[in-house]
Amino acid sequence: MTAPPSPSSRDKILDVAEARFAQRGYSGVGLRELAEAAELSKSSLFHHFPSKAALYCSVLDRVLQRLAARLAPAPGPQTTAAARLEILLDALLDVLAEQATTSRLLLRALFEDDDLPEEGLPEADAMNATLTGILAAVRGLIEQGVAEGSFRPVSPAHTLQSLIGITIYHFASGDFGEELLGQPIFSAAAVQERREEVKAFVRHGLLIRDA
Amino acid sequence: MTAPPSPSSRDKILDVAEARFAQRGYSGVGLRELAEAAELSKSSLFHHFPSKAALYCSVLDRVLQRLAARLAPAPGPQTTAAARLEILLDALLDVLAEQATTSRLLLRALFEDDDLPEEGLPEADAMNATLTGILAAVRGLIEQGVAEGSFRPVSPAHTLQSLIGITIYHFASGDFGEELLGQPIFSAAAVQERREEVKAFVRHGLLIRDA
DNA sequence: GTCTATAGTGAGATAGAC
DNA sequence: GTCTATCTCACTATAGAC
Numbered sequence: 001m002t003a004p005p006s007p008s009s010r011d012k013i014l015d016v017a018e019a020r021f022a023q024r025g026y027s028g029v030g031l032r033e034l035a036e037a038a039e040l041s042k043s044s045l046f047h048h049f050p051s052k053a054a055l056y057c058s059v060l061d062r063v064l065q066r067l068a069a070r071l072a073p074a075p076g077p078q079t080t081a082a083a084r085l086e087i088l089l090d091a092l093l094d095v096l097a098e099q100a101t102t103s104r105l106l107l108r109a110l111f112e113d114d115d116l117p118e119e120g121l122p123e124a125d126a127m128n129a130t131l132t133g134i135l136a137a138v139r140g141l142i143e144q145g146v147a148e149g150s151f152r153p154v155s156p157a158h159t160l161q162s163l164i165g166i167t168i169y170h171f172a173s174g175d176f177g178e179e180l181l182g183q184p185i186f187s188a189a190a191v192q193e194r195r196e197e198v199k200a201f202v203r204h205g206l207l208i209r210d211a
Numbered sequence: 212m213t214a215p216p217s218p219s220s221r222d223k224i225l226d227v228a229e230a231r232f233a234q235r236g237y238s239g240v241g242l243r244e245l246a247e248a249a250e251l252s253k254s255s256l257f258h259h260f261p262s263k264a265a266l267y268c269s270v271l272d273r274v275l276q277r278l279a280a281r282l283a284p285a286p287g288p289q290t291t292a293a294a295r296l297e298i299l300l301d302a303l304l305d306v307l308a309e310q311a312t313t314s315r316l317l318l319r320a321l322f323e324d325d326d327l328p329e330e331g332l333p334e335a336d337a338m339n340a341t342l343t344g345i346l347a348a349v350r351g352l353i354e355q356g357v358a359e360g361s362f363r364p365v366s367p368a369h370t371l372q373s374l375i376g377i378t379i380y381h382f383a384s385g386d387f388g389e390e391l392l393g394q395p396i397f398s399a400a401a402v403q404e405r406r407e408e409v410k411a412f413v414r415h416g417l418l419i420r421d422a
Numbered sequence: 423g424t425c426t427a428t429a430g431t432g433a434g435a436t437a438g439a440c
Numbered sequence: 441g442t443c444t445a446t447c448t449c450a451c452t453a454t455a456g457a458c
Binding site: 009040041043044047048 | 441442443444445
């Protein structure tokens with residue numbers, strides 16, 4: 001339970017890889033660059049990770065684990081779906097606003113199918129299992145809302161896609177988003193604006209008017 | 212005005228480049244692969260485009276031009292914002308559903324800031340100008356709706372981001388989206404579902420209830 | 423306008439000493 | 441666990457013949 005004051009080499013590699021992969025993607029980052037940023041030789045990377053693809057999956061899995069841990073404390077079906085949705089959105093927006101790398105890596109993981117040359121990596125399976133768990137929870141929430149009659153009779157799958165698009169894409173939009181908003185998207189003011197806009201849009205878009 | 216029966220080499224390169232770049236991004240595609248798919252030698256690519264970056268920008272610009280051409284016939288401010296929004300969404304969803312490459316390239320263009328090594332390319336400037344025009348039109352529509360009082364008092368910039376996320380991300384989500392929906396996202400049925408879900412979500416999320 | 427040949431660089435990955 | 445040295449291959453780009 002003692003907290004190590006300096007991160008292990010493995011963690012340091014994961015940190016620099018997360019930053020670089022988030023910005024330029026899997027193919028856009030070379031192991032040489034990662035080794036230099038982690039203050040190691042290229043060969044040492046292969047001691048900690050069997051391949052570049054495995055390292056990338058480990059980075060994605062760590063991001064998903066962080067996300068799952070932050071979304072997990074949300075209340076279960078004994079609470080109304082509307083209340084659960086508010087709490088979920090707040091928690092999700094908190095996580096996305098904290099680290100700029102999160103949204104970009106999530107977006108890449110969701111829409112870049114075959115970015116990885118190899119398949120069947122154990123790291124990839126772990127990553128997919130984590131992702132599946134998160135999605136199942138959110139989908140369950142939507143289904144509860146529809147069943148309760150507090151949500152419009154939406155398609156859970158499509159609504160899940162819409163929520164992903166509204167939340168994750170925005171925080172991944174980088175310079176473009178900043179230019180559109182006229183301020184850095186991770187500034188406290190911009191995050192607060194986004195939170196209110198998203199929650200209002202989703203409330204109006206999803207909830208039955210006079211519940 | 213005579214339509215050439217077979218595409219020029221330049222168009223053939225653009226076609227294969229569009230498909231490959233959409234799937235694996237700028238860094239993920241090599242010129243060797245493009246040359247083989249276009250049935251040319253690597254060197255011949257450089258006769259038509261000065262560099263890989265310029266080719267990528269040309270691909271993006273062509274996509275944006277197609278998009279702009281399809282969104283342009285929409286009616287101007289003399290029509291109500293609600294009606295204009297319906298027409299815009301229909302046209303946008305039509306374009307996105309027609310070619311799977313469109314949404315992926317648009318998404319990459321919007322969130323991958325510095326994917327390109329070089330800056331100041333004339334092709335990049337043309338691309339940005341086209342994009343700016345499209346966005347200004349949609350933003351104007353939102354501002355009209357708010358000014359008319361038919362839309363909630365939303366932030367135009369944030370609403371624009373939300374619309375991008377809801378429409379473009381979904382059609383870019385590939386295998387993940389297909390698994391979520393349980394059917395190919397470009398099938399006629401899935402496209403029709405998406406259209407109705409998006410339009411309903413946006414109507415409820417944006418319009419004043421009893422206008 | 424297309425080709426062959428090649429330059430020059432960097433990629434991912436391995437061997438083996440320490 | 442980290443290193444140097446090296447392998448093999450692919451990359452973008454150029455030169456110059458046809």
